[in-house]
Amino acid sequence: MSYVKILVHLVFAVKNREPFFTKEIRPIIFNHILENARKKDLYIEYINGWYDHVHILLSLGKNQSVSGTAKLIKGESSNWINNESIFNKKFEWQDDYYAVSIGQSAADNLINYIKNQEEHHNKHTFEEEIKNILSRYKMV
Numbered sequence: 095m096s097y098v099k100i101l102v103h104l105v106f107a108v109k110n111r112e113p114f115f116t117k118e119i120r121p122i123i124f125n126h127i128l129e130n131a132r133k134k135d136l137y138i139e140y141i142n143g144w145y146d147h148v149h150i151l152l153s154l155g156k157n158q159s160v161s162g163t164a165k166l167i168k169g170e171s172s173n174w175i176n177n178e179s180i181f182n183k184k185f186e187w188q189d190d191y192y193a194v195s196i197g198q199s200a201a202d203n204l205i206n207y208i209k210n211q212e213e214h215h216n217k218h219t220f221e222e223e224i225k226n227i228l229s230r231y232k233m234v
Contacts, residue, residue, distance in 0.1 A: 098156040101139070103204055104164060105149050105227070106191040111220065113145035114181055117212075122180070124148070127171050134170075136163055140205045144215045149208040151201065160193045192224060194231045 108114050115123060124141045127148070131138045136158070139151040154163065168187045175185045196204055207214070214223070228234045 096156050098154070099198070100154040101196045101198065101201055102152050102154060102160055102163075102193050103149065103196055104152055104160070104167075104191060104193045105147060105224070106164065106168060107147040107188045107220065109186040109188045111146040111188075114185060115143060115145050119180065123171065123175065126174055127167060130170050130174070131167060134166060136166065139201065140208050142208045142211050144211045144220065147220055149211065151196075151204055151208060164191050164193065192227065194227070194233070 120143060124143065127150075128138050128141055131152075135155065137153040137155070139153060141148065141150045143149055150167070152163065154160070168191075172185055172187055175181065218226075
């Protein structure tokens with residue numbers, strides 16, 4: 095039996111960064127993403143976000159890729175959101191996403207960071223957040 099645990103911090107935004115996710119709607123959307131992931135054997139360790147984006151700490155299995163997992167999560171969730179008519183207009187995710195692998199020793203710190211999105215975004219915009227993340231992980 096193979097044992098694989100590849101932790102990935104995945105971040106993606108609402109198309110045009112529209113602030114769809116109010117404080118009341120976030121738990122509904124994020125719980126749906128979490129439950130659907132379980133059904134598809136995707137392991138999400140933690141999920142949270144802000145008005146216009148989502149942070150996910152996920153563990154990839156031996157046959158899973160970042161792009162395939164992101165596509166499954168984003169595609170199913172946008173389809174569900176539109177079918178449930180949660181918003182008064184069509185919902186879409188932005189095409190791009192950010193993903194970086196992290197070590198197990200950094201997982202607790204990342205979970206705390208994801209948990210505290212409200213506090214974080216009272217001080218920093220999403221653009222500042224992404225710029226900081228890209229710089230920290232030397233992606234730019």
